[in-house]
Amino acid sequence: MLALYGEISRPAASELTIPDVIYPRLPARAASAGGFIPAGWAMESQTFGDLNRDGIPDVAVVLRQQDPRNVVANDAGLGANPLDTNPRILAIAFRSGSSGDYILRFQNHTLIPRRVDPVLDDPLEETGGIAIERGALVVSLHSFASAGGWTMSSVTYRFRFREERFALIGYDRHSVTRNSGETADVSINYLTGKIRVERGDISHDKKEVVWKKLPIPSLPMTIDAIGDGLEFHPEN
Template sequence: MNILSAAAALLVGLAACAAQALDIPDVAYPPLPRQAAAAEGFVPPGWTLEAKVEGDLNGDGKTDLALVLHATDPKAVVANPDGLGEDPLDTNPRILAVAFAKAGGGYALALENHALIPRRTDPVLDDPFDSTAASGLEVARGALRLRLGVFASAGSWSMSTTAMTFRWQNGRFELIGYDRTETNRGSGEIEGLSINYLTRRAKRTEGTIESDAEKANWETLPRRPLPSLDEVGDGLAFDPYGRR
């Protein structure tokens, strides 16, 4: 089992254990307004605007909005009875939203997703979304790019970053790029995976933190329909090869 596969299995295992130990409340997601004059108009009561980036996402020459909304329910800030990791733990969920600029002013909601940024449920895992990082959410060359991270304070030497790139086409945001870097803090091994779904080319790399040299292997992926952002689901649990 390579580092990437081992880390994914460990992440699932840690989350399952934490879910059993913590009393995590259910979530009720409010529907977002269909239109608003500004980003703040899409934020429902009990939520906050955590991140906002601007750029033309649908190719009409107007500046659109990409937003991350974070719930602020105090009931979702739960005690950690084991004391290992963060205590208390904020398990409030997030919503990823996109609003397109309207010709007459204001914005119209184009995307409302509850799954891509996973909810935090494990006290030994850092928050997967860093709202303070410029690369956490960005609009680059007309595409939407989200970055997620995994870092465990206990139970694993593995840490990773995953970036997913989506483009508005065929009336939806489709996944066109996937980049993941996995580092073992104990051994210093680094494994990377970069996929361009438009060219169907995947690059796997192996290296170490002690050297800039790396070994690269290329492969061509089978032809498959591009998944939409909503079809990806949890961004950290997604299988970039499309295996079921």
């Protein structure tokens, strides 16, 4: 991991046995947001708003598995004990104007990373997770290590439904290195192709700002292409 965010070692995680997960395929349609919940999973959060610009509120949900086998004992290591490693699914469904049903448009289990390290906070613990703002899906994640690393950060993604896919239009990350007080803020506007990097220190107001140009790919970056939302560093 680059120095901009500080290095995080994960010795505790290597001592744990994390169960494998088979992710279910969600129903193709449902009469309500709750109709997409598979057996053994629960609705963790939901948000409504018009994502495909047809004037009808759609829905985005975060589902979390409720398997007790994914709650792992951590008797010998640092951090959480027990550790809840139950994973999440992010799903989006458009509401049909004719039937009123919700039609599944997308599901993903990588953007919101599974918690598998007891010294790392749950990535949704501080953020509230998801929202729909001005026709865009907003996903906010959080990273904090109680051991093995000094950097804490928050990252926000904005996606808009374009060309039959959910394209990344905005990325913002705020990071603080706790032992040095150094701060780093990265903001990327994928619609203008501009990157703003601001560095500073919590001890003073002086900031160093650098602007960069983001190469525009032939196709927009999608949710699936990002992978783990805390490991993705597009400015590099």
